[in-house]
Amino acid sequence: MELSIPLVDLKAQYRTIQPAIDEAIQRVLASANFIMGSEVAAFEEAFARYCGATHCVGVSSGTAALELTLRAYGIGPGDEVITVAHTFIATAEAISAVGARPVFVDIDPATYTLDPDCLAAAITPATRAVIPVHIYGQPADMTRINAIAREHHLVVIEDAAQAHGATWAGTPAGHLGHAACFSFYPGKNLGAYGDAGAVVTDDPAVAEAVRLLRNHGRHSKYIHEQKGFGHRLDALQAAILRAKLPYLDRWTAARRRLAARYTALLADSSLALPAEAPDAASAWHLYVVRSEQRDELLAFLNAHGVAAGIHYPVPLHLQPAYADLGYGPGDLPVTEAVAATCLSLPLYPELCDEQQDRVVELLYAFEAEREQGNPG
Structure with missing residues (x-):
């Protein structure tokens, strides 16, 4: 009889940690605090610590994480952002969403990540940032990418959507650039049970900007300091992610x-x-x-x-x-x-x-x- 072997088996994962997941879900249901709150804050603290970073801001998806990070750095119309074409479209969509122009460069034939030689050749006076993608979980060559970025005063934003737990030269993904963007789509190595994402950074101003942008540009309920978005991380997803993180x-x-x-x-x-x-x-x-x-x-x-x-x-x-x-x-x-x-x-x-x-x-x-x- 043929074996039926899926590409990924989320049912098998759930069976191995069912008590922890069920307890997390019941805790949120019992609290009836479904948007933001203590569950989100607790996960943010835990995931920032896991990445070796100072700040983690939970958001609604990996795509939202990329877009809000670009906005936090003031990147917009007239700017260019260099990235790769061998990635999910969200990497480029976020650049387009802020009004900037994606500039695609080729990848290294061995690692399939951004080729630093191509990065250097693609920089123009309009270039503001580079988004290296840690594709398939493999970190890009952050040593060379960061060196080139420093020389040209570029912001480095990791697309770490597939790289939870990866390291480069001993440093975790999420702490290899100015900021990093994670997706917690269900099939990811650390996956929620719906859409979810996070921005990780050591920059308090960037973290604060993302916090405002994710929640309609406000700190208090009816005072909106700027135009923002509804890109909050749900408490239920945060609780599930917090339950999974120790594994x-x-x-x-x-x-x-x-x-x-x-x-x-x-x-x-x-x-x-x-x-x-x-x-x-x-x-x-x-x-x-x-x-x-x-x-x-x-x-x-x-x-x-x-x-x-x-x-x-x-x-x-x-x-x-x-x-x-x-x-x-x-x-x-x-x-x-x-x-x-x-x-x-x-x-x-x-x-x-x-x-x-x-x-x-x-x-x-x-x-x-x-x-x-x-x-x-």
Whole structure:
């Protein structure tokens, strides 16, 4: 009988920590304090401490975190923000939302993160900030990115939506730039049970600006100091995240073990396997291989009960939504090559060795069929 192996198994995670989650939910329901309040404050304090930062401001999503951080730094019309096209569209959407122009640069062929050489070449007098994306849980080269940013007086905003628990040169993601933006979308390494996000920073002025912006520009109920947004973090989601946070290091260790096991088991395959940069400790949000027969391999795995995925098949510079920027095929060759060949394999802390062995067995079976000329 075929095993049914999901890309991520949130039901399995819930089963392992059900008492803690149920208690957190019941605590909020009993209090009837659903918006902001002590649950949000307690999570903010705990997550700031986890990241080694001074401030954490909970918001409604990772997208909101990016937009409000850009606004807090005064970035808007006429400004350029450099980022990558190999990411979820929220990275660029936030730049567009504040009226700035996204400038896409290519990625490193080994880590799939922002190539610092491309960053330096893309800076113009209009450049105000850079958003490196810690894609798949792998931190970008923050040593070089920060050095370039300092030279050109740029704000560095980490897109750490996939990097909870990752480190660069021993420093946690979330404490590698001027500010960092996290998503707690349910499938993330630290996930809520709905949309949620946070901004982490050591800058008290930025933290205060985000606090105002998330809550309609106010400190008191009916005095609005500026125009803001309804981007508050729900107390229920904060309580769930607070209940999960003590497990995050354990989950990250499990992801790292499974990633290392994939790498060892697939060493004799023809797949291009992911690699960590020397200074990086990835959170392994995803284990992404590359195959020139990616679409056929995906169909093969799906047909045999394995739910693989693609993150991300169409780079942002080639998306219809960004056609107005004037990019075309061939402008970001590494990004385009990765987008055409990347495949995410099942990876989550509860994945057992038997399930992983089955995934590996199918990967080799696919290669064997191709060598024999059998379409499968």
